[in-house]
Amino acid sequence: xxxxxxxxxxxxxxxxxxxxxxxxxxxxxxxxxxxxxxxxxxxxxxxxxxxxxxxxxxxxxxxxxxxxxxxxxxxxxxxxxxxxxxxxxxxxxxxxxxxxxxxxxxxxxxxxxxxxxxxxxxxxxxxxxxxxxxxxxxxxxxxx
Numbered sequence: 001x002x003x004x005x006x007x008x009x010x011x012x013x014x015x016x017x018x019x020x021x022x023x024x025x026x027x028x029x030x031x032x033x034x035x036x037x038x039x040x041x042x043x044x045x046x047x048x049x050x051x052x053x054x055x056x057x058x059x060x061x062x063x064x065x066x067x068x069x070x071x072x073x074x075x076x077x078x079x080x081x082x083x084x085x086x087x088x089x090x091x092x093x094x095x096x097x098x099x100x101x102x103x104x105x106x107x108x109x110x111x112x113x114x115x116x117x118x119x120x121x122x123x124x125x126x127x128x129x130x131x132x133x134x135x136x137x138x139x140x141x142x143x144x
Contacts, residue, residue, distance in 0.1 A: 040075055047071035050128055054121035055103065058113065070102045096122065 048071030055062045074095050081091035100118045103109075109117070 040079055043078065044071035044075040046129070046132075047074045047125060050125040051099070051103070051121050054117050054124050055107070057120055057124075058117045059107065059109075062107075066106050070099065070106075073098055073102065 048067045048069075051070040052062070052064045052067040055067065077091055077095045077098065080086070081088065096118060099121060100114055103117050103121070104114055107114075107117075
């Protein structure tokens with residue numbers, strides 16, 4: 001054990017609390033910055049791709065590069081809500097509203113069409129995410 005370890009995260013130095021460092025064994029959920037950043041970027045790219053697929057389904061031919069701005073804020077909402085343990089329904093509602101706002105900024109469409117694009121983006125993200133998760137799980141549990 002390299003650093004001081006404590007059961008309590010705070011120790012008292014007189015009347016001023018001081019943070020006590022815990023060993024790596026006491027904090028099993030630590031992740032490197034590279035892995036967190038890589039996961040965030042892949043998730044943002046996934047959400048940008050599904051937003052592009054939803055818009056292409058509703059509007060026809062749309063430029064894919066415009067949709068690279070949709071994924072990062074939505075991925076940030078997911079990461080922040082998971083990190084800070086926020087209410088998942090509030091996070092979902094916030095993500096859907098921001099998604100609709102970003103799509104509205106990309107295209108001047110009627111509200112009904114905007115709702116259709118947002119709904120299709122949600123559905124495509126859930127379905128494609130479930131398929132990708134299933135494939136990764138199957139490959140990860142493959143014998144040999």
